[in-house]
Amino acid sequence: MRKDYDAIKQNFTSFIETWKTRDVECLKDLVAVDVHGFLSIIGSSEGGEQHSLFGIRAFVQDIPQTDHMDYEICHYICRVNGNQAHQAAEVPCIAKNNNGDYFTYVATFCNGWIKEDETWKMNEIRMDIMEYESPLSEYFKKTWYFEDNLAVLTAAVHLPCVFPDIDNPYYRIPECEDVLTEEEKIQECFAKFIYGIDWIVFTFCRDTLSDGFKNKDKKTFVAETKWERQSFRYWCHPYMFENIEINGDFAVARLSSMIDDCRIQKVEFVKEATDWKILSYAEGV
Amino acid sequence: MPRQDYDEIKNKFELYVKTWKSGDATPIDDLTTDNVSFHCSAAPNSNTGWDSQDGVKTFTQSYPKTDVLQIGVYNYACRIHGNEAQMSAIVCCESLNYVDGQEEMDGFSYSITCAVHWVKTESGWKFDELHMDVYPFYWTTDGLYKSFADTWYFGSPLVIDGTDGRIPAIIGEFDLPWERFPECEDVLTEEEKIVDSSAKMFTSADYSINLNRCTTRSQFLSTNAVRCGKGDGIRATVANKRIKRLKERYWSHPWRFDAIEFNEDKTVARCLTYRPFGWKQRNHEFVWTRSNVGIEHANVGGYDWMEYVKEDGVWKWADDGGLRLGIYGVDPYHSSLYGDRAIN
Numbered sequence: 232m233r234k235d236y237d238a239i240k241q242n243f244t245s246f247i248e249t250w251k252t253r254d255v256e257c258l259k260d261l262v263a264v265d266v267h268g269f270l271s272i273i274g275s276s277e278g279g280e281q282h283s284l285f286g287i288r289a290f291v292q293d294i295p296q297t298d299h300m301d302y303e304i305c306h307y308i309c310r311v312n313g314n315q316a317h318q319a320a321e322v323p324c325i326a327k328n329n330n331g332d333y334f335t336y337v338a339t340f341c342n343g344w345i346k347e348d349e350t351w352k353m354n355e356i357r358m359d360i361m362e363y364e365s366p367l368s369e370y371f372k373k374t375w376y377f378e379d380n381l382a383v384l385t386a387a388v389h390l391p392c393v394f395p396d397i398d399n400p401y402y403r404i405p406e407c408e409d410v411l412t413e414e415e416k417i418q419e420c421f422a423k424f425i426y427g428i429d430w431i432v433f434t435f436c437r438d439t440l441s442d443g444f445k446n447k448d449k450k451t452f453v454a455e456t457k458w459e460r461q462s463f464r465y466w467c468h469p470y471m472f473e474n475i476e477i478n479g480d481f482a483v484a485r486l487s488s489m490i491d492d493c494r495i496q497k498v499e500f501v502k503e504a505t506d507w508k509i510l511s512y513a514e515g516v
Numbered sequence: 517m518p519r520q521d522y523d524e525i526k527n528k529f530e531l532y533v534k535t536w537k538s539g540d541a542t543p544i545d546d547l548t549t550d551n552v553s554f555h556c557s558a559a560p561n562s563n564t565g566w567d568s569q570d571g572v573k574t575f576t577q578s579y580p581k582t583d584v585l586q587i588g589v590y591n592y593a594c595r596i597h598g599n600e601a602q603m604s605a606i607v608c609c610e611s612l613n614y615v616d617g618q619e620e621m622d623g624f625s626y627s628i629t630c631a632v633h634w635v636k637t638e639s640g641w642k643f644d645e646l647h648m649d650v651y652p653f654y655w656t657t658d659g660l661y662k663s664f665a666d667t668w669y670f671g672s673p674l675v676i677d678g679t680d681g682r683i684p685a686i687i688g689e690f691d692l693p694w695e696r697f698p699e700c701e702d703v704l705t706e707e708e709k710i711v712d713s714s715a716k717m718f719t720s721a722d723y724s725i726n727l728n729r730c731t732t733r734s735q736f737l738s739t740n741a742v743r744c745g746k747g748d749g750i751r752a753t754v755a756n757k758r759i760k761r762l763k764e765r766y767w768s769h770p771w772r773f774d775a776i777e778f779n780e781d782k783t784v785a786r787c788l789t790y791r792p793f794g795w796k797q798r799n800h801e802f803v804w805t806r807s808n809v810g811i812e813h814a815n816v817g818g819y820d821w822m823e824y825v826k827e828d829g830v831w832k833w834a835d836d837g838g839l840r841l842g843i844y845g846v847d848p849y850h851s852s853l854y855g856d857r858a859i860n
Contacts, residue, residue: 381763390755396727397750431724431762437689454687457724461762462676 233410235311239318239344239351244304246353247322251300255288262287263345263354269392271359274376279392287356295374297326297334297367303489305469306422310400310407314346317403319426323469323489326367334367335490336360337467339429341398357392361465363490380464391464395430413507414475417482417500420507421470429466433457441501441508470496482507518596518701525594525601525634525641530853532643533607537585541573548572549635549644555685558650558668563685572646580664582611584621584809589853590770590790591715595693595700599636602696604629604686604719606770607853608790612804613660621804624655624664627768627790629722631691647686651766656804675765684765688723692716695725706831707776710785710824713831718769724761729754731832734825738835772854774819782834783824789839818842 246261248254264284273279273290281290302324309318319341327333343355362368362377378389396402401423411419420439427435433453440449447455460466469489476483480502488494499510532547554572559565566574579585587609594603606629613622633645652670655661671682689695694716704712713732720728730750737749761767770790777784819842823835 390759394751394755394758396754396758397730402727431758432727433689434695434725434727450687450690453689454683457687458675458678458683461724462674463762464759 232311232408235316235346235351235408236309236410239309239311239316240307242344242351242353243307243318243320243340243342247302247304249291250294250302250324253291253294255291258288258291259284260350261352262356263347263352266352266354266356268356269358270356271389271392272375272377274389277389279389293374295326295334295367295371298329299327301325301327303469303471305471305489306425308400308419308422308426310404311410312404312407315404316344316346316351317400318342318344319400319422321425321429321467321469323467326371328367332366334365334371335363336371337363337469337490339393339465339467341393341395341400343403357398359391359393359465361467378464381462393430395426395432399426399430399432401435413477413482417475417477417484417507418472420500420509421472421484421486421498424509425468425470428456428460429468431457431460439509441503441510443501443510445499445511481510519703521596521601521636521641521701522594522703525596525603526592526854528641528643529592529603529605529630529632530589533587533589533853535576536579536609537587539577539579539581541576544569544573544576546639547642548646549637549642552642552644552646554646554648556646556648556650557682557685558648558670560669563682575648578667580611580667582624582660583614584610584612586610586612586810587853588770588772588790590627590772591719592854593693593712593715593719595697596703597697597700600697601634601641602691602693603632603634604691604693604715606630606719606722606768606790608770610804611660611664612809614806619805619807620656621806621809622656622660623804624660625653625802626664627651627653627770629686629719629768631686631693633691633696645691647691649684649686649766651768653768671765673765675763678765684723686723688720688725692719692723692725692728694720694728706778707773710776710783710831711773713824713833714771714773714785714787714822717833718771721757721761722767722769724758726754726758729758734827734832734834736825736834738823783826783831785822785824787820787822789818789820 242261249258262284266284266287268281268286269279270281270290271279273281302322305321307320309316322338325333325335338358338360341357342353344351345354423435424439427433436453470486471489473485473487482500484498486496486498494514496512496514498512500507501510528547531543535543548569550569552569552572554566555563556566557563587607590606590608592605594601606627608627611624615622629649631647632643634641634643650668671680672678716728717732733750771787774786774788818839820839821837822833824831825834
């Protein structure tokens with residue numbers, strides 16, 4: 232049902248908004264009491280476990296204090312089936328002080344949702360936070376735990392909280408209700424493509440690129456991107472859609488990067504059978 | 517008939533691999549299409565350095581010569597889809613030289629992972645795409661290694677040191693049989709289905725197709741098999757290896773099955789692994805001698821038993837006994853490279 236999709240999106244936004252407002256009272260309407268929480272910034276347990284509504288409340292209360300906090304929700308994917316849903320997103324955030332100091336990070340999520348008494352609540356939260364070296368890094372690291380962003384087996388405390396191949400919405404909800412608008416389907420196609428790159432599920436890139444991909448031979452593109460990606464623990468590519476123009480089975484979108492100095496991208500999409508696919512992208516246009 | 521097709525491809529792949537040993541490229545005319553595409557990580561200058569039928573012949577003809585070349589095919593898998601088929605295998609090789617007055621031999625051990633696309637033509641099955649990644653394992657003397665490195669390109673073992681612009685020749689998302697043909701003809705025996713499940717698990721691990729590593733594991737994977745990590749069985753057994761895989765250019769997990777015993781309660785497969793690449797075992801090299809030359813499995817690096825269960829019609833790994841490192845097997849060498857004596 233479309234209203235379920237909307238309710239989950241609203242509730243996820245409200246959850247992130249609590250990071251800004253610190254209004255933890257509303258969390259009881261967003262998070263199940265027995266939620267399983269796995270948060271990469273928790274250094275005290277191997278899996279980043281911080282379960283239960285109480286644990287998630289504590290996480291929000293303990294976010295290091297700054298004068299301002301801004302965020303965007305990018306690459307939102309949500310698949311609903313009956314009373315269950317699974318949702319992913321990349322949330323770039325910036326915490327700022329009045330003196331100009333800041334801390335930039337991207338929180339990536341794979342969350343499970345259930346409908347309880349007509350209210351959608353998260354019953355599984357998997358969150359990995361990737362940091363960008365910033366003036367307030369040291370300040371945040373007094374509270375939040377980070378590991379080196381290199382792909383090594385000998386993780387100091389724990390592995391990423393998201394296991395991308397089995398925590399993504401497509402695996403968890405293989406059959407989902409068709410509730411998206413064409414614009415949202417295009418955005419989801421791009422979100423899946425980015426998820427594939429950022430989480431090394433390159434079958435997603437293979438499946439979201441058109442066979443007629445213009446930038447490069449599709450197979451070579453996938454192989455080279457994977458190779459480049461491979462040395463790192465985390466990658467994030469949060470983009471915001473500025474606009475989408477749809478013309479029959481063809482669409483053009485302009486996106487701006489939330490990091491990398493708001494670089495603009497123009498992405499072309501083509502509808503093949505029932506699915507939108509990426510036809511080309513160009514930077515700086 | 518699809519089963520005959522399967523057997524024909526398997527036999528022809530063996531014929532192809534045997535040309536490395538003979539250095540005779542004549543059979544390649546009958547095994548490949550004229551326009552065959554050949555991507556090889558060992559090719560000079562770039563993966564496409566030998567990208568033609570002549571290139572396939574060049575690989576065979578210029579295969580570095582040693583007194584002995586021992587070859588075994590591991591992780592063989594083939595999926596037939598109409599008049600096409602996609603096949604993959606890890607071919608483990610040992611190139612050995614006798615040393616005058618010495619019992620011990622000079623040896624170089626490496627694996628060649630192959631992903632091959634076959635088409636049915638009027639003159640039988642031929643391959644029109646050959647992708648090969650050559651991974652050096654270890655060697656006795658630098659001189660022998662160098663004689664290979666003069667002919668074959670190896671590159672740096674860590675991705676982060678890879679400034680040469682070379683990427684693997686096999687692109688798992690496109691070239692592994694389970695990715696290329698998710699739907700295929702049902703021609704395998706039950707034993708072969710277990711071997712296929714294992715090949716899917718290990719070869720997918722080598723190419724970071726992690727979903728295949730999850731879907732070949734039983735959802736009731738025993739805690740015996742969960743020797744590291746935390747959480748449920750699948751998550752725990754794949755999560756850390758997923759990260760560990762990333763930084764390395766080479767991964768190769770050759771397994772073959774020695775015996776499979778079907779039982780109502782549990783099906784147990786005894787399997788052998790060739791020189792587990794990332795394990796400390798490689799620091800404790802196998803010593804090739806004049807007396808162990810030609811003994812198949814003499815150099816197998818460990819054995820394990822794996823328990824398989826059938827879930828929704830698919831064989832999945834449910835438990836194992838823990839890999840025992842060491843020299844196992846030592847069965848008489850025989851003419852088949854597949855070593856599927858117990859499987860037929």
